[in-house]
Amino acid sequence: MEYKILPVGDSALTIVFGNEIDPEISRIVRIARKTLAKKKIKGVTEYVQTYATLMVHYRPLVIGFDKLAEKIEAELSVMNFEGDRMKKKTILIPVCYGGEFGPDLPTVSEHAGISEQEVIERHTSPDYLIYMLGFMPGFVYLGGMDKSISTPRLKDPRERLEKGSVGIAGDQTGIYPLVSPGGWQIIGRTPLELYDPNREKPILYEAGEYIRFIPIEKEEFFHIRRMIENGEYEYQWIKEG
Numbered sequence: 522m523e524y525k526i527l528p529v530g531d532s533a534l535t536i537v538f539g540n541e542i543d544p545e546i547s548r549i550v551r552i553a554r555k556t557l558a559k560k561k562i563k564g565v566t567e568y569v570q571t572y573a574t575l576m577v578h579y580r581p582l583v584i585g586f587d588k589l590a591e592k593i594e595a596e597l598s599v600m601n602f603e604g605d606r607m608k609k610k611t612i613l614i615p616v617c618y619g620g621e622f623g624p625d626l627p628t629v630s631e632h633a634g635i636s637e638q639e640v641i642e643r644h645t646s647p648d649y650l651i652y653m654l655g656f657m658p659g660f661v662y663l664g665g666m667d668k669s670i671s672t673p674r675l676k677d678p679r680e681r682l683e684k685g686s687v688g689i690a691g692d693q694t695g696i697y698p699l700v701s702p703g704g705w706q707i708i709g710r711t712p713l714e715l716y717d718p719n720r721e722k723p724i725l726y727e728a729g730e731y732i733r734f735i736p737i738e739k740e741e742f743f744h745i746r747r748m749i750e751n752g753e754y755e756y757q758w759i760k761e762g
Contacts, residue, residue, distance in 0.1 A: 522549065522602055526590045532581050534590060536597075539573040542664060546573045547652050549602055551729035556600055562592055570728045571653050572662070609761040611648055611731040614696070614711050616687050617742040618644075622710035625675075629689055629706055632672045641736055643667040644694065644708065648731045659698035659716035659724045663732060666694045678704030685711040687734070698724075709734075712745040713756070725756060733759070 525537040536553065539546040553575050554568045564583030569576040579589055618641045619626040630637045649663035666689070674690045679702060682688075686697040688705030697703060698715035716724055726732065737745075748754035 522597075524597065526593060528586050529576065533576055533578045534586060534593075536575045536577065536593065537573065538575070542572050542652065544650055544664065547650065547664075547729065550575050552602055553597065553600065554728075557593065557596060560596060562589065564589070571655075609648075609731060609759075611733050611759045611761075612726050613733050613735050613757040613759065614713060615735045615737040615741065615745060616645075616709040616711045617737050617739055618709035620739070622739075622742070623687070623708040625672075625688070625706035626708045629670055629672045629708055633670050635669070640670050640708065643670050644689075645734045645736055648733050649694070651726055651728050651730050651732060653728050654724065657697075657699055657701060657716075658718075659696075661695055661726070661732065663694055666692060668692055672706045674704040675706065678702055679707075682707060683710060685713065685715070687711060709736075710742070712742045712749065714749055 522538075527535050527537060529535050538549050538553070550570050550573065554570045557575075557577070558568055562584070564580045565577060566580060567578040569578070577589070577593070617623070619637060626637050626640060630640050633640060635643075644666070646667065647665040649665045651661050652664050653662045654660060655662065670689065671692045672689050682697050682701055682703045684697060684699050686703070686705075686707045687709040688695060688697070688703065688707045690705040695705065696711060696715060713725070714720075745754060
């Protein structure tokens with residue numbers, strides 16, 4: 522396995538495992554992140570996974586770049602990347618498509634040359650690999666969307682998107698976990714609380730896991746919202762392997 526360790530300013534370094542968006546590279550980055558995090562290297566404050574790199578933030582007054590790079594190289598040299606295969610873990614995300622929750626569904630339908638129902642079916646067919654989190658807490662960068670429904674971003678981004686908005690931008694799809702401006706084509710909305718700072722695990726999922734979108738009707742959307750507000754909703758997962 523080839524990699525490079527490069528400095529990023531005076532308090533971070535990045536481990537570069539490749540330069541492609543690839544499930545196998547993502548798996549390697551995930552294993553490195555989880556294994557190094559368990560080592561609790563003194564001075565390290567955070568590991569941030571991206572598509573093909575792992576950024577390591579550290580306190581330079583506790584440990585310097587050279588010493589940290591040396592420790593990381595030692596750990597990587599004995600890390601089991603071949604034998605450690607992650608059991609597939611998929612969270613089910615209910616989404617109400619179209620209407621007030623998905624104002625851009627007609628645009629995606631027209632761009633793809635298929636019906637709105639077919640857009641929904643193609644959007645809900647794959648299990649999407651979570652490559653990384655970023656932009657805001659809980660925002661997922663997913664792989665696996667059917668390219669037939671790829672649609673360019675809005676020319677004029679909206680000033681406000683409601684939390685839970687599910688959108689398409691080019692070949693990607695994702696979810697806005699918080700109220701935010703944004704330029705993605707919004708095709709639906711989930712009632713789930715994807716990010717809750719008061720929850721034991723504020724973000725429901727992590728890189729390396731999967732998301733499966735489940736179409737629901739408007740009535741079910743509001744039913745799930747009420748259950749969440751009352752603390753009665755149980756988030757649904759599928760574990761395989």
